[in-house]
Amino acid sequence: MQSTLSPATALAPETTRPVDEHVVKTYARSQEVFVDGCGAHVRTAEGRVYLDFLGGIAVSALGHAHPRLVEALRDQVGKLIHTSNLHRHPYTEEVATRLARLTGLEAMFFANSGAEANECALKLSRKWQRLQGRPERTNFLALEGGFHGRTMGALSVTHSKKYREAFEPLVPCCAWVAPNDVGALEQALESIRPAAFIMEPIQGEAGVRDLSHDYLRAARELCTRTGTLLVHDEVQAGCGRTGSFLAGAQAGVVPDIATLAKPIAGGLPMGVCAVAKPFADTLQPGDHGTTFGGGPLALRAALVFLEELEERGLMRAVEERGAQLKRGLEALQARHPEIVELRGRGLIQGVRLARGAEELQRALYKNGLLANRTGGDTIRLLPPFVVGEGDVSQALDIFARSLAEALAS
Numbered sequence: 309m310q311s312t313l314s315p316a317t318a319l320a321p322e323t324t325r326p327v328d329e330h331v332v333k334t335y336a337r338s339q340e341v342f343v344d345g346c347g348a349h350v351r352t353a354e355g356r357v358y359l360d361f362l363g364g365i366a367v368s369a370l371g372h373a374h375p376r377l378v379e380a381l382r383d384q385v386g387k388l389i390h391t392s393n394l395h396r397h398p399y400t401e402e403v404a405t406r407l408a409r410l411t412g413l414e415a416m417f418f419a420n421s422g423a424e425a426n427e428c429a430l431k432l433s434r435k436w437q438r439l440q441g442r443p444e445r446t447n448f449l450a451l452e453g454g455f456h457g458r459t460m461g462a463l464s465v466t467h468s469k470k471y472r473e474a475f476e477p478l479v480p481c482c483a484w485v486a487p488n489d490v491g492a493l494e495q496a497l498e499s500i501r502p503a504a505f506i507m508e509p510i511q512g513e514a515g516v517r518d519l520s521h522d523y524l525r526a527a528r529e530l531c532t533r534t535g536t537l538l539v540h541d542e543v544q545a546g547c548g549r550t551g552s553f554l555a556g557a558q559a560g561v562v563p564d565i566a567t568l569a570k571p572i573a574g575g576l577p578m579g580v581c582a583v584a585k586p587f588a589d590t591l592q593p594g595d596h597g598t599t600f601g602g603g604p605l606a607l608r609a610a611l612v613f614l615e616e617l618e619e620r621g622l623m624r625a626v627e628e629r630g631a632q633l634k635r636g637l638e639a640l641q642a643r644h645p646e647i648v649e650l651r652g653r654g655l656i657q658g659v660r661l662a663r664g665a666e667e668l669q670r671a672l673y674k675n676g677l678l679a680n681r682t683g684g685d686t687i688r689l690l691p692p693f694v695v696g697e698g699d700v701s702q703a704l705d706i707f708a709r710s711l712a713e714a715l716a717s
């Protein structure tokens with residue numbers, strides 16, 4: 309897509325003031341105040357244009373101001389924004405059917421965020437065990453480094469103490485095992501007998517850490533053998549970002565539940581808990597719910613995203629641009645031994661550095677490339693799926709220049 313921004317609109321100074329006097333201080337925000345964007349570019353109130361390889365933290369798959377999305381949303385806003393889940397609207401079944409085809413899973417619960425999708429997965433797992441006559445199987449097993457969200461349940465299976473400690477006690481009986489260690493997983497499943505094992509096929513917040521395909525297949529086999537529900541949290545890596553709709557599908561694995569969110573509605577809040585057939589009837593009326601989830605506006609946006617992905621070649625574009633990005637980063641790594649590891653695939657990639665990650669992040673911002681740092685030492689790149697060949701080349705140039713600056717400082 310052509311990334312051309314219209315002339316900047318003048319804004320009142322108070323709109324551009326970078327202070328948050330009346331906002332809860334949950335984020336250490338940057339100084340930039342973004343006001344508009346187009347394709348893979350965003351612009352600040354002062355008219356500074358950035359190449360957006362953060363994508364609102366893996367959200368803006370269609371980039372900014374995508375013409376089909378804008379048109380569909382304008383149309384939908386004028387027709388129907390909200391009805392509640394007590395009623396149907398034309399997009400409920402259409403989006404659910406598409407997702408069933410894309411995931412290989414049977415039934416969708418529509419939520420508003422990744423954390424909420426994971427809450428549904430955890431609740432469903434416990435109820436399913438109860439229905440099997442195993443009410444004692446209430447524990448959850450997760451992976452070290454895993455991140456699943458900030459609500460009490462999702463936070464309880466998130467590994468990092470820094471997110472959990474101040475809010476304890478959380479949901480009890482959560483345990484973690486080391487990623488890629490089949491023996492440790494087998495032992496934990498046998499001894500803990502959890503309701504579910506929740507894991508990300510690529511751990512985004514842990515520094516874009518890939519799990520091996522052998523591990524994904526072994527986990528599938530072990531969960532089946534021990535009667536444990538296998539939940540793949542695909543909130544960050546899913547929805548086509550790796551070049552297949554689900555990242556886990558590249559290992560040939562179908563989980564019992566997959567959770568989705570971030571890019572699925574082109575930037576509108578939406579999460580999905582996708583459930584395999586044997587478990588699809590576990591939740592019944594009254595068991596779970598949401599006022600806003602699956603509303604007409606978010607699902608209309610999701611439909612545009614899924615059409616772009618399936619019928620307009622967006623998935624193929626992810627593969628091509630992902631390969632271009634990887635080639636460029638490999639060339640950079642060959643010149644810079646400070647790059648100790650390249651991680652991820654498609655349009656979720658991480659560059660792990662022996663030193664200078666913080667300085668590099670600052671230099672990237674200064675030079676006009678938005679990206680962030682995860683796991684302390686890894687720069688994470690999450691460009692929109694509509695990113696162009698020229699955008700990727702430009703990002704690689706900025707990355708090379710910024711790396712040289714960061715290492716020299």
Ligand SMILES: Cc1ncc(COP(=O)(O)O)c(C=O)c1O
Binds near residue numbers: 426543
């Ligand atoms: C893998 C994963 N799961 C869950 C979440 C939580 O999603 P949300 O912030 O939409 O609640 C995130 C957010 O970064 C995530 O990366």
